Amino acid sequence: MSKKQKRMLIRVIVSAVLFVVCMLLPLTGWVRLLVFLAPYGVIGWDVLWRAVRNIAHGQVFDENFLMALATVGALAIGEYPEAVFVMLFYQVGELFQSYAVDQSRKSITALMDIRPDYANMEGPDGQLEQVDPEDVAVGDTIVIKAGERIPLDGVVLEGSSTVDTAALTGESLPRQVESGDDVISGCVNLSGLLKVRVTKAFEESTVAKILDLVENSASKKAKAENFITKFARYYTPIVVLAAVALAFLPPLFTSIQWVDSIQRALNFLVVSCPCALVISVPLSFFGGIGGASKDGILVKGGNYLEVLARTEIVVFDKTGTLTRGVFNVTAIHPDHCDQGQLLELAALAECWSDHPISRSLKEAYGREMDSSRVSSVEEVAGRGVKAVVDGHTVCAGNDKLMEDIGVSWHPCHRVGTTVHVASDGVYLGHIVISDEVKPDAKEAVAALKAAGVRKTVMLTGDAQAVGEDVAKQLGLDEVHTQLLPADKVERVEKLLKEVSPKGALAFVGDGINDAPVLSRADIGIAMGGLGSDAAIEAADIVLMDDKPSKIAHAIRIARRTLSIVKQNIVFALAVKLLVLVLSAVGLVSMWAAVFADVGVSVIAILNAMRALKAGK
Amino acid sequence: MKKHFKLQDLDCANCAAKMEDAIRKLPGVNSATVSFMTQKLTLDADDARFDEILQEAVKICKKVEPDCTILVK
Numbered sequence: 173m174s175k176k177q178k179r180m181l182i183r184v185i186v187s188a189v190l191f192v193v194c195m196l197l198p199l200t201g202w203v204r205l206l207v208f209l210a211p212y213g214v215i216g217w218d219v220l221w222r223a224v225r226n227i228a229h230g231q232v233f234d235e236n237f238l239m240a241l242a243t244v245g246a247l248a249i250g251e252y253p254e255a256v257f258v259m260l261f262y263q264v265g266e267l268f269q270s271y272a273v274d275q276s277r278k279s280i281t282a283l284m285d286i287r288p289d290y291a292n293m294e295g296p297d298g299q300l301e302q303v304d305p306e307d308v309a310v311g312d313t314i315v316i317k318a319g320e321r322i323p324l325d326g327v328v329l330e331g332s333s334t335v336d337t338a339a340l341t342g343e344s345l346p347r348q349v350e351s352g353d354d355v356i357s358g359c360v361n362l363s364g365l366l367k368v369r370v371t372k373a374f375e376e377s378t379v380a381k382i383l384d385l386v387e388n389s390a391s392k393k394a395k396a397e398n399f400i401t402k403f404a405r406y407y408t409p410i411v412v413l414a415a416v417a418l419a420f421l422p423p424l425f426t427s428i429q430w431v432d433s434i435q436r437a438l439n440f441l442v443v444s445c446p447c448a449l450v451i452s453v454p455l456s457f458f459g460g461i462g463g464a465s466k467d468g469i470l471v472k473g474g475n476y477l478e479v480l481a482r483t484e485i486v487v488f489d490k491t492g493t494l495t496r497g498v499f500n501v502t503a504i505h506p507d508h509c510d511q512g513q514l515l516e517l518a519a520l521a522e523c524w525s526d527h528p529i530s531r532s533l534k535e536a537y538g539r540e541m542d543s544s545r546v547s548s549v550e551e552v553a554g555r556g557v558k559a560v561v562d563g564h565t566v567c568a569g570n571d572k573l574m575e576d577i578g579v580s581w582h583p584c585h586r587v588g589t590t591v592h593v594a595s596d597g598v599y600l601g602h603i604v605i606s607d608e609v610k611p612d613a614k615e616a617v618a619a620l621k622a623a624g625v626r627k628t629v630m631l632t633g634d635a636q637a638v639g640e641d642v643a644k645q646l647g648l649d650e651v652h653t654q655l656l657p658a659d660k661v662e663r664v665e666k667l668l669k670e671v672s673p674k675g676a677l678a679f680v681g682d683g684i685n686d687a688p689v690l691s692r693a694d695i696g697i698a699m700g701g702l703g704s705d706a707a708i709e710a711a712d713i714v715l716m717d718d719k720p721s722k723i724a725h726a727i728r729i730a731r732r733t734l735s736i737v738k739q740n741i742v743f744a745l746a747v748k749l750l751v752l753v754l755s756a757v758g759l760v761s762m763w764a765a766v767f768a769d770v771g772v773s774v775i776a777i778l779n780a781m782r783a784l785k786a787g788k
Numbered sequence: 789m790k791k792h793f794k795l796q797d798l799d800c801a802n803c804a805a806k807m808e809d810a811i812r813k814l815p816g817v818n819s820a821t822v823s824f825m826t827q828k829l830t831l832d833a834d835d836a837r838f839d840e841i842l843q844e845a846v847k848i849c850k851k852v853e854p855d856c857t858i859l860v861k
Contacts, residue, residue, distance in 0.1 A: 176797075222854075229851045235800070270799060277825060388792060390823035391830040401805035450801040451824070458825040 187215035208252035216259040235445040242438040265770020272777045286339045286358040288323035306374045316366045325377045326368035333364035341468040341717035392473025404446035411444035439755035442765035448744040452776035459783030460733030468716035476712040480730040484675030490632035492682030495607040499532035506601035521559040521568040554656035612721040619724035733783045740776045790832040794859045803853040810848045
């Protein structure tokens with residue numbers, strides 16, 4: 173409990189004791205009022221003061237004003253115990269509410285507590301010194317002992333260890349690292365001592381980016397949140413006007429006494445505060461986002477949870493999303509040279525490219541490459557590479573590239589990505605590269621179907637045979653192959669037209685070449701690929717551990733959060749409406765009205781906290 | 789320019805909504821959100837008048853909820 177809350181608790185206790193004493197004293201008339209003013213003053217002075225002050229500031233209709241008016245009104249019509257009790261109950265409710273919100277805020281932020289406190293820098297005398305991670309520069313060497321959190325992104329120089337990436341990815345299996353491997357900030361070093369060369373400054377590091385993303389997710393409000401604040405703006409004045417009407421009209425036209433009608437009107441005032449709604453809706457979204465981040469799903473705002481819950485069509489990119497994106501050369505079929513030469517030419521032509529295919533060619537070649545042999549490299553999107561190698565124009569790419577340059581090629585019987593190689597317009601042969609399907613990809617597609625996703629589609633720049641083979645393995649509904657990045661946008665736009673007005677289309681990609689599609693879809697989901705900045709930047713939702721099965725999980729979390737939000741809205745409105753109706757006909761007393769205000773808030777907050785455990 | 793500010797002693801969710809609404813209406817503000825959950829103000833406003841706008845926002849905050857302060861670093 174904070175200091176403020178403790179002080180409040182003391183006031184509640186003192187006032188409650190005084191209240192009981194007052195009830196026991198056999199007093200009447202003015203003396204009775206004066207005696208009851210003691211507990212009332214103890215518990216309610218700040219409410220009265222704030223009411224007066226806020227009116228001076230032009231803030232009418234805030235909860236302080238309403239409570240002040242309601243209780244002073246009760247005092248005026250001689251309902252002394254009622255006035256004290258209502259104020260007491262209100263303050264207890266407020267106290268509990270503030271405590272509950274604090275607690276939930278804490279438990280949510282604890283989930284995201286991956287901020288490293290310090291970094292160990294080696295001083296000139298070999299002594300370790302603890303410094304603020306923000307003061308470490310790129311290129312510095314830091315030391316991470318067993319049990320410590322990795323403060324900055326870097327490359328391991330010395331040592332080997334296992335690191336726990338659970339805080340970032342939700343993945344419980346530790347990862348093995350040794351010298352030469354990249355390590356990501358936010359992970360915990362479990363066993364050995366690591367010496368790491370820092371590759372990114374703190375603000376640029378993974379941990380800072382994730383913290384920034386999650387902490388600011390609340391600034392992107394869901395429609396339900398905006399609806400509630402708008403609703404609150406009209407709700408309170410309307411109920412206050414109704415209260416005025418209820419106070420003055422019935423006594424004028426019916427036999428109802430003034431005392432009764434005013435009491436009913438005061439109940440209205442108490443119920444008119446929209447707090448339960450205004451608090452519980454953002455709290456539910458915040459809880460949902462917090463719960464998702466615990467499982468390695470970063471959601472950039474409540475609005476995205478709302479859209480995700482309506483997902484009807486899921487469109488996947490293939491490489492790196494459904495497949496591992498790690499290619500292996502599985503066959504080399506030369507026409508006019510030997511295998512080594514063909515591979516060497518292809519690897520050299522692709523030596524400047526960072527495309528997964530290029531990487532696998534270079535890996536298969538396995539030797540140091542003399543990049544000075546290569547000049548005027550031109551990447552042709554969706555086709556391949558043109559480059560001058562040792563004075564010869566070498567083209568390496570798919571069949572479209574071969575057609576573009578007018579070289580006759582022949583297909584391969586092996587399923588996989590075929591890289592054709594031509595030198596000076598002569599076809600030399602092809603290399604077959606294949607990619608592995610991610611172990612959970614099939615399960616991911618099945619889970620989406622089970623979650624009610626109508627259609628699953630795969631888009632790929634890859635050859636038809638490869639794409640269709642993967643789609644068949646995974647049980648996808650539709651597959652479009654041999655697409656350029658621009659074609660993907662076009663395809664997604666066509667699919668968007670198929671989505672029903674209430675549905676949404678999600679695109680899942682690995683962030684490489686996907687940015688335009690990610691932003692075009694209703695919701696863009698990126699494979700975070702432990703550190704791929706482009707993905708974190710472009711997407712609305714980031715899957716930290718690159719597992720496609722997390723998509724269905726995210727949808728479940730979103731749906732559950734949304735249903736909690738709906739429950740809270742319906743519950744709060746229903747109770748308030750019921751109490752309003754019952755008060756209007758004079759069937760309930762003021763304490764029921766207070767329950768409809770703070771009691772409902774507290775129940776709504778407790779319900780909202782369930783969003784934190786969403787999807788389990 | 790977009791900046792985040794911490795809000796201290798923001799105790800009422802409805803006040804947060806009122807502040808947000810009033811700050812959004814300031815001239816020169818592109819977008820503003822007050823998050824009750826994270827106790828943060830996100831202000832996106834014209835670069836040239838940013839400090840001026842921030843002062844206006846501080847005033848609004850005082851007016852709506854006198855106990856709450858924007859921590860201007």
